[in-house]
Amino acid sequence: MEKNSENNNDNILFQKLRKLTKFLAKLSDYGINESIKFPRICFLGSISSGKSSVLESLLDFGFVPRGDGIVTRRPLEIRLRHSDNLEPYVIFEERNGEKYSDFKKVEETIEKLTDEVCRDYRAISYKPIILYLYSKICPDLTLIDLPGLKRFSICEVPRNIDDLDRNIAKRYIDDSLTLIVCVISANSDICTSDSLRIAKEIDETGERTIGVLAKIDIMDEGTDAGKSLLNEEVPLKLGYIGVINRSKRDRNNKLPLSESIKKEKEFFQSTPPYKDLPSEILGRNSLVNKITQTYFKLMREDLERIKKVINDKINKTEGEKQSSSISKDDDVKITLMNLLKDNSDLFEGI
Numbered sequence: 550m551e552k553n554s555e556n557n558n559d560n561i562l563f564q565k566l567r568k569l570t571k572f573l574a575k576l577s578d579y580g581i582n583e584s585i586k587f588p589r590i591c592f593l594g595s596i597s598s599g600k601s602s603v604l605e606s607l608l609d610f611g612f613v614p615r616g617d618g619i620v621t622r623r624p625l626e627i628r629l630r631h632s633d634n635l636e637p638y639v640i641f642e643e644r645n646g647e648k649y650s651d652f653k654k655v656e657e658t659i660e661k662l663t664d665e666v667c668r669d670y671r672a673i674s675y676k677p678i679i680l681y682l683y684s685k686i687c688p689d690l691t692l693i694d695l696p697g698l699k700r701f702s703i704c705e706v707p708r709n710i711d712d713l714d715r716n717i718a719k720r721y722i723d724d725s726l727t728l729i730v731c732v733i734s735a736n737s738d739i740c741t742s743d744s745l746r747i748a749k750e751i752d753e754t755g756e757r758t759i760g761v762l763a764k765i766d767i768m769d770e771g772t773d774a775g776k777s778l779l780n781e782e783v784p785l786k787l788g789y790i791g792v793i794n795r796s797k798r799d800r801n802n803k804l805p806l807s808e809s810i811k812k813e814k815e816f817f818q819s820t821p822p823y824k825d826l827p828s829e830i831l832g833r834n835s836l837v838n839k840i841t842q843t844y845f846k847l848m849r850e851d852l853e854r855i856k857k858v859i860n861d862k863i864n865k866t867e868g869e870k871q872s873s874s875i876s877k878d879d880d881v882k883i884t885l886m887n888l889l890k891d892n893s894d895l896f897e898g899i
């Protein structure tokens with residue numbers, strides 16, 4: 550069984566989002582029940598570009614199938630749910646509430662469910678696999694791994710593949726609260742990237758598209774991704790982050806995420822031109838930061854609304870205090886002010 554890495558306790562994406570959900574739960578104790586819509590994070594890209602590997606490096610539960618050929622053939626909706634249970638577990642919508650706490654089994658079940666619907670090993674389907682992952686460290690967050698976009702192939706191509714892949718992708722990323730992580734293999738030509746074209750077509754302002762260049766470690770000798778990373782090839786409003794995911798060999802050797810992040814860091818720090826590029830456009834942690842910032846920006850309106858409701862409540866409490874001097878109101882005011890202060894980072898830069 551592939552063990553969950555110890556690293557997911559330090560998962561910064563999870564930490565900040567957990568802070569948000571805790572903050573919202575506390576507010577409801579004070580009668581502030583603001584409904585809030587949470588963005589989803591969707592992974593878009595060509596076949597084998599590294600989408601599932603990027604997703605898996607953020608999640609750090611080793612159950613997302615990755616590999617050669619067309620691997621992801623049904624959209625995989627991973628719905629993270631916070632739970633006080635010590636042991637994390639997964640429930641599949643198609644498996645009647647059965648609990649899976651062996652993550653190797655989870656991977657096998659995803660493969661089985663894929664084969665049950667897509668009988669041809671190259672066929673893809675609209676029908677998503679929906680799984681709930683309950684864990685102590687998780688915030689409530691939805692991640693979606695999409696089937697890869699097919700370019701063209703000289704091999705036999707199943708009849709449904711040409712448009713279906715694009716339609717599935719568009720259906721998911723069309724929602725304006727979806728953050729698009731557009732994964733491009735650094736050893737392909739970024740100027741002809743279908744995924745970038747589709748992302749730009751749907752997200753016209755570019756407010757919610759992050760470019761990710763994967764496989765930087767296995768580019769053709771003599772080539773590099775410097776210009777693309779500096780946003781000089783196909784400019785994106787939010788720019789690009791370069792990453793190095795676990796290779797097939799790393800997976801076979803069960804390389805933990807912490808080791809793979811270390812390897813990635815060493816590569817970027819010692820290899821030209823990356824060693825001279827700004828560190829915030831390189832590596833998995835920079836990607837997490839970028840995703841977190843963008844996630845909060847997408848929630849800007851909701852967060853501003855909530856801040857206003859809290860401030861109104863504080864002011865109202867102040868007014869009431871002058872007329873009745875009830876100490877309970879002081880407590881509410883102080884608690885709300887402290888809550889805003891302790892969570893000020895949630896509102897930063899929005």
Ligand SMILES: Nc1nc2c(ncn2[C@@H]2O[C@H](COP(=O)(O)OP(=O)(O)OP(=O)(O)O)[C@@H](O)[C@H]2O)c(=O)[nH]1
Binds near residue numbers: 596597603619620696
């Ligand atoms: N060396 C290296 N290998 C990578 C990198 N990213 C992904 N891979 C390998 O490339 C293969 C494909 O990766 P996946 O993550 O399955 O790609 P995908 O885009 O999800 O593929 P499909 O679901 O088939 O469209 C796997 O064997 C990965 O281990 C990388 O940055 N460096």
Ligand SMILES: [Mg+2]
Binds near residue numbers: 600601602615621694
């Ligand atoms: Mg995949």
